[in-house]
Amino acid sequence: MRKEFPVIWFQGAACSGCAVSVLNSLSPNIKNVLLDELVPGKHINLLFMPTVMTASGKPAVDVLIDTEKSKKGEYILIVEGSIPVGHFGEVWGETMENAVENLAKNASAVISLGTCSAFGGIPKGKPNPTGVRNVKDFLEQKNIKVPVINIPGCPPHPDWFIGTVANLLLFGMPELDELCRPKLFYGKLIHENCERRPYFDKGKFAKKFSDEGCLYELGCKGPYTNADCPIRSWNSGVNWCIQAGGPCIGCCEPEFPDLEAMYKKTKWSEQNVE
Ligand code: SF4
Numbered sequence: 001m002r003k004e005f006p007v008i009w010f011q012g013a014a015c016s017g018c019a020v021s022v023l024n025s026l027s028p029n030i031k032n033v034l035l036d037e038l039v040p041g042k043h044i045n046l047l048f049m050p051t052v053m054t055a056s057g058k059p060a061v062d063v064l065i066d067t068e069k070s071k072k073g074e075y076i077l078i079v080e081g082s083i084p085v086g087h088f089g090e091v092w093g094e095t096m097e098n099a100v101e102n103l104a105k106n107a108s109a110v111i112s113l114g115t116c117s118a119f120g121g122i123p124k125g126k127p128n129p130t131g132v133r134n135v136k137d138f139l140e141q142k143n144i145k146v147p148v149i150n151i152p153g154c155p156p157h158p159d160w161f162i163g164t165v166a167n168l169l170l171f172g173m174p175e176l177d178e179l180c181r182p183k184l185f186y187g188k189l190i191h192e193n194c195e196r197r198p199y200f201d202k203g204k205f206a207k208k209f210s211d212e213g214c215l216y217e218l219g220c221k222g223p224y225t226n227a228d229c230p231i232r233s234w235n236s237g238v239n240w241c242i243q244a245g246g247p248c249i250g251c252c253e254p255e256f257p258d259l260e261a262m263y264k265k266t267k268w269s270e271q272n273v274e
């Protein structure tokens with residue numbers, strides 16, 4: 001008999017891009033993720049997820065509240081998006097702050113999906129008009145001690161999310177870095193595995209887009225950004241930012257998107273490149 005793992009997917013201050021990215025998973029297909037066993041004998045039971053659920057209004061919220069009360073310590077809470085102050089963010093008649101506080105208190109683990117949730121991301125960009133906080137900081141402010149896994153990315157790769165959940169079901173908490181990201185996916189710098197690295201090492205730099213060469217002088221944040229995009233690639237292995245000719249914009253790091261101009265060589269890059 002298969003074991004059920006209840007999951008609640010809460011959406012805070014976000015654009016739903018993280019949901020769309022994960023729903024586009026092809027290997028495994030999202031249908032198999034949701035309907036079949038994600039790992040042998042274990043099934044994700046996604047009970048609440050605004051982007052895809054057919055229920056709406058009170059019946060949908062009743063399921064969420066019932067899960068919170070009847071499955072304490074059993075369900076995984078996924079939070080997509082950051083948490084605005086007070087009435088800048090409201091859901092089903094209460095603030096997002098209250099909703100996340102109550103849901104997180106009773107969860108077995110919290111997955112902060114996407115850079116908005118993990119670090120604040122776009123909603124936290126200066127001047128942060130709604131006072132958002134990332135989920136981990138918010139829970140620490142509320143003194144809620146639940147394990148948190150950050151899966152940043154704007155958006156995150158579907159493999160980063162599904163691989164982390166599979167790891168959680170099979171082995172428990174994955175090994176995390178100092179920013180609570182699974183080392184499995186965020187353990188190396190983009191710069192370490194970049195296919196344009198030989199150009200960097202020879203000092204051959206692109207001066208404008210479409211030039212041959214390393215994109216460092218066009219503002220590439222690869223020397224600072226931890227993620228496995230160069231070896232995993234995107235859209236089921238079709239392409240990724242640097243292969244497509246665009247510098248890495250550092251979307252998996254806490255400083256995104258405020259780290260100076262995305263397409264400008266920064267003082268920061270000069271200090272960090274080795
Ligand atoms: S600076 Fe960017 S483009 Fe150049 S090698 Fe590093 S990651 Fe690749």
Ligand code: SF4
Pocket residue numbers: 153154190225226227229240241242247248249250251252
């Ligand atoms: S290459 Fe950089 S900007 Fe592109 S998805 Fe990966 S971490 Fe984000």
